[in-house]
Amino acid sequence: MSEEKNDLIDVQINGEWHSFPKGTRMIEACRQVGVEVPHYCYHPKLTSPGNCRMCLVEMGMPPRPRPGDDPPEPDETGHLPISWIPRPAIACANTIAPNMGIRTESEMTEECREGVMELLLANHPLDCPICDQAGECSLQEFSVEHGKGESRFREQKVKKPKNVDVGPRIRLDDERCIMCSRCIRFTDEIADDPVLGFTDRGSHTVLTVYPGRELANNYSLNTVDICPVGALTSNDFRFQMRVWFMKETKTIDVNCATGANITVFARENKIYRITPRQNNDVNSDWMPDSHRLNFHWIESDARLTDPLVRDGDKHRLATWQEAIATTADKLAGLDGSEIAVIASARMTNEELLMTSRLVKHLGAGHVDVVPREGENDGYLIAADRNPNTNGVMLVLGLENPGSQLEAIKDGIAQGRIKALLCLQENLVEDAGFGSELLSKLDFFLTSYPLANPTADIADVVLPGACWAEKTGTMVNVTGRLQRLNKAVDGPGQTLEAWEIIRDLIQATGGGNGIYSATDIFKQLAAEVPEFADLSWGQIGDLGIPLIETGETIPLLEREKERIEKGLIVG
Amino acid sequence: MSAIYKSGKEPHAKEHRIIFKNVDREGWDPSLSMYETEGGYDQLKKAIKMEPSAITDEVKKAGLRGRGGAGFPAGVKWGFLPPNNEKPVYLICNADESEPGTFKDRYIIHQDPHQLVEGMVISCFAVGANLAYIYIREEFPEGAQILEKAIAEAHEKGYLGKDILGSGFDLEIYVHRGAGAYICGEETGLIESLEGKRPYPRIKPPYFPAAMGLYLCPTIVNNVETLCHVKHILEAGGEEWSKIGTPNNTGTRILCVSGDVQKPGYFEVEVGKVTMGELINDMCGGLKEGRSLKAVIPGGSSAKVLRADEVFTVGRGDDARELTIWDIPMDFDTLAACGSMAGSGGVIVIDDSRSISWVLNNINNFYAHESCGQCTPCREGSLWMKKITDRVVAGKASPSDIDTLDSVARNIDGRTICAFGEAASWPTESFVEKFRDELVADTNPELEDDLLNAEALTAAANLG
Ligand SMILES: Cc1cc2nc3c(=O)[nH]c(=O)nc-3n(C[C@H](O)[C@H](O)[C@H](O)COP(=O)(O)O)c2cc1C
Ligand code: SF4
Ligand code: SF4
């Protein structure tokens, strides 16, 4: 069976012969050789209903000799002649066959595309100037390439519901809908929440949400991404920003250990939206709404923008030099056993390497991170809600992250631990450290992006960059090494954690010479066996497998089954 | 036994009644006991002693072509069932009868339901189906009840259910009432509907019913009339039965004549043995007083129209001959050679009192209303065509609208998921081709530069 699958089949595309594995869809064969077939309803992760007809192409097969006639002779390349079929074929759902011919640029194909475009636009409102999808709308794009440029449609357009509330995060404009059914298939096949469907028929067909239900599942916003037009829009993003003004940064989600690949869209240092980025080994084409929308806090008024040092009952603004010098001063008289460091499994490997340096340099007797456990949602969200627990284990060398927290609490309570450096965590709210307990410390430093009750007690408060403001690597739940890329600058004086730690090491008499996260990565590659010989560039946009964890991502497993069954391309 | 028919309903002398033998019979009722008085279920008794494949062979020998529309050979279709299949096989009787101009299946169902049940049991035995459905159009509520009753009677007598007549063969037949849409008659739309979904036709490939039909299992879909014939094929033997009708166009079929004739109705004839002229002039009593023939739609509303004064060249080489509309033998192959089709057997006669624009608009209304809306060309095109012909009829169209009309039809034809695309576009294509002058005469050249809808202008501007 698997051998058969690897069988290669010769197919002629626009006059050139190529070989593809048996079972390849015509549209994918074309794509593999750089021939784009326009399409709307086809999505490689969903079943193919073949409803939009945009992908029609001219197709041919070797002629079938009539009884008594000689079979066709192969040409000098060993291929049979092709007799072109007068009826066009959809490229999305049909698989290739031996000696098949495909023409994507012929008169027939062009006529089909023009015809379908004209029909799609006939009842379309063409309200591009006020449509959010403008700039990333397949209808707009293909109509430029394959449209007639003028309308022969003299009739009244069909009127349909506009601005329909289909769920808490999504709005529907039925007049823009081209009835490709992608959203319906997504909710049914991927999200297991088939609340969308069509009612009425013919040109009056409308997309609707089932009476009494709403499109509210935690993956609902993926429908907005795959809607080829501006029919489904995100309440969070609609009317906020034209897509062509935004800068796109490829990075990863940090809300759980899956590390969904994402694109951050920002303009003038403000994030407007996040969309999933395809990675078939991590998140396929999808991401949960709860993670996608968890970015507005980055702009919050509660962001720390400057270092603060304690002045009596209050904090006052300080320079970085002063804050770091104060810290060095306080640590100077202490024995390593009296110092604890609590880092974060939200840190990058580079930050963790710097943390481990700091721990060694100070001889700190205690080190740990704050674990975050939730439930695996059965789709993409991992039970581990920290993005880099595997990095903590590999780089910081903690065998059992979180297991030392109680001992640190005891040490503080008993006065054995006198100084605590908290890097990028919120101990009071997320790790059960009481304010009273923390007040016992002689010296307490915390760095975090947001002001919080932990900061209230600290002697030194440092403004740390958040995930979107820094660069580094993380190791996800399946053991994949992935890159986090800086999308925006942090506010005010914020620094990335590795910079803060570098300065701390320097101020306490340690060496450095590190100027960038990529520099630290080189040291990781030199020092941590799992990273041996790896380079920053090698990781690429999609990451690379680093270690075996035996963990799987449920949604991906289901997609694999569907690929096996030939239901989807994948 | 020679049957006596109700007065005024006697079959015409040129008819050859097999399927409709019991329709309009004096003293006949749809009960099982009545059916049994004339050899009812005798063919089933014979069938269960045969090899199933031998029954399929008889059907193949008979050359029975489907009576639902496409005229595909039934035996060949049955032969498409995958040979090493391990899934259940289903048989579905298509009783959705909704092609305009067609009204034959309902009479079988209403007056002779056991003929269908017997035909189905034999067919199921032949193809190895233990579960069968009769998908009956929603608008036939009484027909559904009659079938339910017939099935219950057959069950009681052991013609249905477990171990039919001691043969070890099990079969249940369920009546499923349709969803009230023309597209439910398209076999894959029907299957989706039967599965409880919208009747959106499936793409072929891969969803050929014989391989991946109901619940993705091998499924045979046949028309009511087709399945009834199976019983008679068994009775006569395939070879003998194939002598009825003409070569490659065997058996009888029921022609349903509607429109501008003296006596519209149903006529069961030997396929190809009756000409259009005989049908209209003899069997239907001719055209209406003082009228002349303008056109005929010979196979249900989706068939291409034939113009009364056309000369058709059929046959090839030495066999080539010219025919007038009156000479056309009513068979599959000749009607196809004339550029139309025998389709569902619905013959729609149009005389000179009719406005062609109105007729075409009437048809376009139907298809615009019935397009399921799944695929772009048919969804948008069928309504567009209707809107254009609406304007033609209302005198609000310009001559170039007729060109647009034609090109919209050609943008549908051959580019859709299911054959509804052809059904919807062939009328327009053929009417424009054959009656362009008449359509253009209903338009107004002065409207040529008027963009009739200001909205379209704004929209076009926005696109730029
Ligand atoms: C739009 C459309 C409507 C159809 N409606 C009917 C119908 O009402 N009854 C029917 O028997 N076949 C109908 N058909 C044909 C069926 O798809 C199918 O070919 C037929 O039931 C097969 O039976 P047969 O081979 O016995 O003719 C329709 C086809 C199309 C494309
Ligand atoms: S809303 Fe968008 S995705 Fe859904 S059917 Fe319409 S066009 Fe397709
Ligand atoms: S051709 Fe028409 S009826 Fe058939 S699937 Fe497409 S829209 Fe539906």
Ligand code: FES
């Ligand atoms: S992409 Fe829609 S029919 Fe192929």
